[in-house]
């Protein structure tokens with residue numbers, strides 16, 4: 418059960434204290450507090466966990482400063498939608514808003530290699546009015562002898578260059594809890610020139626201990642990838658681990674499923690599930706066409722498969738696109754074959770914006 422308080426309820430007020438003292442006395446119930454930062458207002462939600470079926474919903478709803486009470490199903494308690502269309506969702510991080518209505522492209526390097534390439538990428542993004550990117554410093558690799566990412570050592574120049582070119586959010590995968598401290602240390606030492614969205618890769622979707630640690634911190638939002646070999650339900654439950662520990666600022670990212678059925682693409686494109694995730698949960702949904710398609714192939718219409726796949730996600734309502742670019746794909750240390758070229762950035766961004774607009778017009782058709 419979720420108790421939603423009136424917007425901007427003062428925690429020092431008598432009404433708030435009265436509600437809390439009543440809720441705290443409920444038998445076999447534990448309380449969890451969440452703050453939801455919508456585009457216009459801040460909402461406090463109190464989750465009642467445990468034996469809630471005996472609670473009188475109307476009685477709680479009649480209390481001062483309680484706006485509404487929502488009964489929730491067992492699954493995805495915090496991130497779930499629970500048939501309540503009115504609940505505020507989304508979050509603002511470093512002045513960038515993410516929700517099921519927003520639209521952002523996170524174009525960047527799969528793996529950071531040189532400061533020159535990072536700078537070329539950031540400069541091009543700024544030129545096209547972008548404030549988000551992706552930069553891999555810690556790379557989970559199938560082969561232990563493959564390049565593992567420059568790690569902590571590259572963070573200072575990545576963050577400084579992001580600041581220089583007005584990039585506000587960098588999606589960056591972490592594969593171990595120590596990486597969060599390394600990111601915090603580097604951000605602090607460079608004077609917080611940018612922000613980081615912690616990426617959980619598909620190989621770590623069900624690394625529950627990592628999810629608990631990432632969920633316990635609320636400084637950084639999380640871009641959570643769907644597991645490539647588990648059901649959607651299992652992946653959504655895994656995302657809920659983050660929220661259950663306290664961090665509900667989560668973007669859910671589809672990246673294709675491991676299956677021979679997707680060949681010749683690297684993975685089976687699963688972007689038809691974008692609307693399903695938006696229906697079941699309140700998370701903004703991202704699609705990653707680069708890791709789904711895995712190549713720079715074009716169809717006879719001249720459009721890259723990566724752009725076609727991303728378009729499928731966007732016309733179905735995806736809110737973000739995570740996509741690999743590289744100034745010299747032939748020398749890229751990770752995933753060069755799927756990286757788009759710098760001179761394709763402009764066209765790619767235009768194409769994505771058109772697809773998002775097309776989704777908006779589809780929406781009004783059905784309204």
Ligand code: PEP
Pocket residue numbers: 527553557590617618619620642672705708
């Ligand atoms: C990535 O985005 O760099 C990555 C490794 O993706 P995934 O976890 O989807 O394989």
Ligand code: MN
Pocket residue numbers: 527708751752
């Ligand atoms: Mn990659």
